Amino acid sequence: MHTEVYTHASYSYYSEPQYVLALKIISLALIIFTGILGNSMVVYTIIRDKRLHRPPFYYLVSLAMSDLARSVFCLPFVLTTVIQGYVWVYGENACILVGFTNTFFIYSSAVTFLLISGDRYVGVVQTRFYRRKCGGLLSLAFIVFGWGVAFLVSFPPIFGLGSYTFVPSEAQCTYSHTHYRSNDTLVFLLVFTFIMSLSLLLYYRILMFLRNHRKMYPFFHQPARSNNWTFLGPGANGQALVNWLNGFTGFRQNPWLNPIAAGFQMPPRQLGRTVNLKVVKGEHLSRLFFTVTLVFDILWVPYLVLSYWQVFEVSHQLSSTFIGVAAWCSYLAVAVNPLVYLCCSGTLRRAFRPEIESYSKRGTLRE
16 A cells, blocks of 8 residues: 655644545444443443452453543544544644553553453462452452552653654554664563563463363372271271272272172272362453453554564564554454453353343333
8 A cells, every 4th residue: 555644733644545544434433432332331230240249350340441441532532633634633732641541541451451360360379368368459459559550651751751742653642662772662662561471471370270280180099097997087088988999998898899799789880080179260260361361462462563663663664554553453452352351251241131131121111
C-alpha cells in the first residue's frame, strides 16, 4: 500500500484509499462498542452474582474496569482523529492527558494480569495457604498496589522523562519512541515486557506443577511395622488392610490368595497403578486466565516489535501496513478480553444467563 505523508499544524497525517479509511473507522467503532458492552457485562455479572465474590474474580473486575475506561476515555479520540484525517486538533495539553490516561490503563491491565497469574500460582501450588489467607481484603490491597504501580510508570513522562506526543501513524497520543540515547521510553518498554514475561512464567510453573501431580505412580506396599499384625492405634493408616491383602496375617486366610478356602468367590484382582491422591482445585480458572493472558500478549507482540524497532533505530523501516496492524491489535485487546471471558468461562455464562432470560421475558410481556 502506497502512503503519502503531509504536514499540517506541526502534525503529520496520512492520505490513504477511502476503503482503507472506512475499514479503520468501522473496526474502531466496533472495538469501542464491544469493549464497552463486553466489559460492562463482565463487571455487572460479577457484582450481581455473590458466588463470584472471591479473589480470582476480583482481579477480573479490575481488569474489565481498565479495559472499559480505555474504551470510553481513550479510543474515541483515536476514532475522531482517524475521521479528521489523522490530525490532532485538541491541543498539546489534551494530548499529554490522553497519552497519560491511555498508558495508565494499559499498564494497569498488564499488572493485573501479573496479579492474576500470581493468585493462580498460589491457589494451585499452596492450596491450604490460599484458602486461609487470600481473601477479599488482600485482593483489594493487591489491586490498589497494581494501579499504583501503573500510575508510577505512566506519570513521569508528564514531567519530561520520556514524552507523550501525537503519533499520526497510530492515530493516538502515546510515547514518542525515539532512539534510546535521546529518550527514556526503553525503560518503559522493558518494564512492560518484564510484566508480560513474568506472567507467562508463572503459568508455566503452574503447568509443570499440574503435570508432575498428574503422573501415575506404582502402588507400592510398605513393609509391616508392628509386633502382632494388628496395626491398631495412630499411625496405622490402612496398612493392616494392605498387608492383609498381601497375605501377611496370622489370624485369617486372605481371600485374594486362596478364595476357595475362604468360602467365596472373589472378583478378579485389579492390578495396576494409582494416581497421586493430592487434589488440585481451581485448574479450570487457571486455564481461563492463562487463555486471556496469552491472547493479551499475542495482541501486544506486534506493537512491542514496532516500539523496539523504533527505539533501536534499525536501518530498515517498517511498512505503514505493519504499523497500522500493530496499533489496531493493541486497540483490539479491550474488546477481545471480555469475549474470551464469556466464551471460555462457564461460570460467567451461567451467572449471566438468568439476566438474559429475564430481559427476554420482559420484552415478550411488553409485546
